[in-house]
Amino acid sequence: MLYYLKQVSLSRGSWLLLLLSCLAFEATGLYFQHVMKLEPCVMCIYERVAIAGVALAALIGMVAPRLLLIRLLALAVGLASAVKGLLLALQHTDYQLNPVPWNQCPLMVEFPSTLPLNKWLPQMFEAYGSCSEIQWSLLGFAMPQWLIAIFIGYILVLGLVLISQIKPSRRQRTLFK
Structure with a gap:
């Protein structure tokens, strides 16, 4: 499996x-914001930036893989x-599941x-919602x-792709070349 991941x-x-x-995922977030009129909170915006960071990583990888x-x-x-996105999402979930005055995100x-x-880009990165308010759910989440x-x-x-990078590439047999 590691060899396959390295080749990929x-x-x-x-x-x-x-x-x-x-x-x-970014388009889905913008759809929720601009079409469904859900108000993004500060944590939503930070999570959006984290996904943009993963997209930046993909662009870097595409340069010279x-x-x-x-x-x-x-x-x-x-x-x-x-x-970082996982840590933000965990904190955001805590804000929603434990809404108390001393456990709030910044304004x-x-x-x-x-x-x-x-x-x-205020249409994409400006927050005006409450972090503790659950505006949308799917299957109870x-x-x-x-x-x-x-x-x-x-x-x-x-992580698996990173681990696969230490796997040496297979050499072609040159017995009958």
């Missing part, structure tokens, strides 16, 4: 698939973003002054609970 990581198609999954350094950089960025998003995403599963999936896949 050498192709642009696998990184494109990762990028497409991230774009699908056959170069080990590029693959390792892409995997590091993707894993870091997925782990406004806080991005670095060098990367003010909420100023550059709220949105941050689904994000926990999504980020765990990304961590598992990217």
